[in-house]
Amino acid sequence: MSVHRKILIIDDHRAIHEDFRKILAPPPMVSEEFDALEAELFSDGGSSPAAETRENYELSSAYQGQEGVALARESEAAGTPFAVAFVDVRMPPGWDGIETIARLWEISPRLFAVICTAYSDYSREQIDEKLGVTDRLIILRKPFDPVEILRLARDLTNRCDIERAGGRS
């Protein structure tokens, strides 16, 4: 388990947090006992591949931009910074996603930010104008495909991992 599998989710809708959890940290469906019995009975079948592919992500939830930034500051201080942040654009009544990301980057400049939007509040140009052209920002349209979330989470945490490892050595 890498220490950089930490993901921050900032969204004002609780349902979205649930969605993220279902995708990135689903509860284990199969008990260990059942797996053992199955292995014993059907020894020729081999073990189940699904369990192997699952990464373990540490998910943190914030319902407002300010809250998310506070969490980021805490984890930065604890030496376990977030690798990826999924940030919603519209989060009334506090900061919107763009402002939240800008503040997150003040604390964790290496953080990958995925901005989730159900509609075009901001165009890509407007976002670039506000946040600068960067490869650390990914725009994700709602409703999102869970596979896309999984892919993003894995890719970005891996990239982060590699970067940090490279940075350290």
Place this chain on the structure above:
Amino acid sequence: MPGRKKGRQTISRRITRLAMWVCFTGLVLVAVVLLAFDLYSHYTTARSALRALARVTAENVRTPLKLRYVETVAGSLGAITAEADITAAAVYRADGQLFTKSVKPGRDVAPRVEPGAFGTMRDLPLIRHYEPVVDQNKRIGTIVVEGTLTAMQERLKTYGMVTASTMLLAWIAARILAERLQRGISAPLVELAAVAGKVANARDYSVRAVPRAADEVGDLVVAFNNMLGEIQRRDEAILQSRVDLEMNVLARTSELHLQIEDRKQAQAALRDSEGRYRSLFESNPMPLMVVDLETLDIIAVNNAAMRHYGYTEAEFLRLSLPTITYLTDSVEVIRALRSPAKSVDAGEWKHRTRHGGIIEVHLTAHSMLLGERLAKIILANDVTERNRTQRELVELHKKLVDASRQAGMAEIATGVLHNVGNVLNSVNVSATVLAEQTQQSKTAGIRKVAELLQAQAGDLATFFGPGGKGEKLPQYLLALASQVENEQRVRTAELEQLVKNVEHIKEIVVNQQDYAKGPGVIADYAPEGLVDDALKMAEVDLAMERIQTTVEAAPALPPVTADRHKVLQILLNLLTNARQAMETVPEGRRQIRVKVVVREDHRVRISVHDSGCGIAPENLTRIFNHGFTTKRTGHGFGLHGSANAAREMKGALSAESSRAGAVFHLDLPIAAPADKTSSFLPHP
């Protein structure tokens, strides 16, 4: 003396003469009377004395005479004649013969007298008295005593002297008196006369006579002076009025001159301006035409009119204003032009051009007199282009309104999309989770068990026997069952979530449909529910602007009879207005308070308070007018429409404004208690 004229008797002389005459006459009269009286008394005295003397002597000589004692008688007579006044005395005998006499030298007596002579005889200056000498009643003689009146003559002389000297004195006195009088009366009068003469000659009314004394002459002088003053005043007044008159005449004359000059100039200017106006008319860039007000015939046109309408002048002159006016009868044209005003705005008309075109013109008519005829000079301003532009503008405005309305819709759609998007996200996730679970489901284990049993069918005893694989099978089956049950439970939960989310989406869409559909159904609704629905719909927009929303609903609110769609439309409009009104308000102070209360007029009032900029008092009623907006992009559902909608529901929409912000009140009628449950109607 000054002012004295020849041939004229001066006052002084006349006074002197008058005084002289008065003195003289008086004096003479007095002298004559006194002299006469004196002479008479002197004469009578002398006569009496003479008579008495004669009588006494007669007595004395009676005896001697009788006795003829001549000496004695002569002695008596001599005694008499010794008297100064007695010139002679004689005694005559009865026969008249002189007996004796005694005379003064120079005098003599008559030798005889008449025997009967008696009485007194005057022989001035002598006086004789004849006295009979009687003895024993017998006349024995006559005595004559002759006296003289020379004393009287002496007295006369003296009197004459006295009178003459008195008259001399009187004359002197009169002269002096006259002089004095002249000084007192004549001199001032003469002076006055001199002054009057001066006044008369020099016409100098300013000279004044000097009053010398406070007597009648003084009064006269004063009166004269007053009169002079009066004359002078009148004279001055007359002079002044004459001067005034002359000035007036002068002024009037010059005025007349000026008027004549002016008239000449005006005539020249008129001639000049006529030419200029003609050229102004001819070369005016605006189409001008002169129309006879009676016939409405066109009398004159300018070049611009010919250019603009395409008719030649000759053609124009055969036309009348109604003939070139499109789609209007002449009555209306006349009515528009026949105004008593000098200039009249005749409004817009459509005119035919020569080539069949129609132009829109704005006519302005000015009255003028053309000889005897009343005419109007009409300025035709072609507003075709302007009107077209205006129409385009109106069209554009309408399009803009439509566009902004659509933008408003889009705004709402965006909100809907946001809500739907989030829910859809969960739906997607749920579906994926279900799919994954189905894919990874352990139900395949049952087939595996069945296949295993079939493979071991020949030797089931060994399989299930001790140490056999089958020994673990029941345990596996139990685990499998619980696994499947678990899967089932998770899937059911996920499905429930999915159904719920789909319901949620449906709800959002239904709301949207409600919002978008046409006239709805009047039914009874809980007012709080309507407020909640509206707030839910506006939630995203309000949240975007960081607007805090609070709802204060009075407890136990009665249902209202309303069209849900309309109420939501109105409330959304009010919320949008409130949101837009607070754009300039700093974040954190943006508040919308929705209050729901029951009013006394059997209505429920939903009030939307904002903490925005408020509404200008002059706009408080105008905001409900059609087409009124203070916003750059007019909202899709204006307050006008909202107020109409409120009225249609027998409700009302009103506004208030204060420094704290604006309040809009939506009043809705409380539902009648009878039809309270037939409320929730499905959508058609």
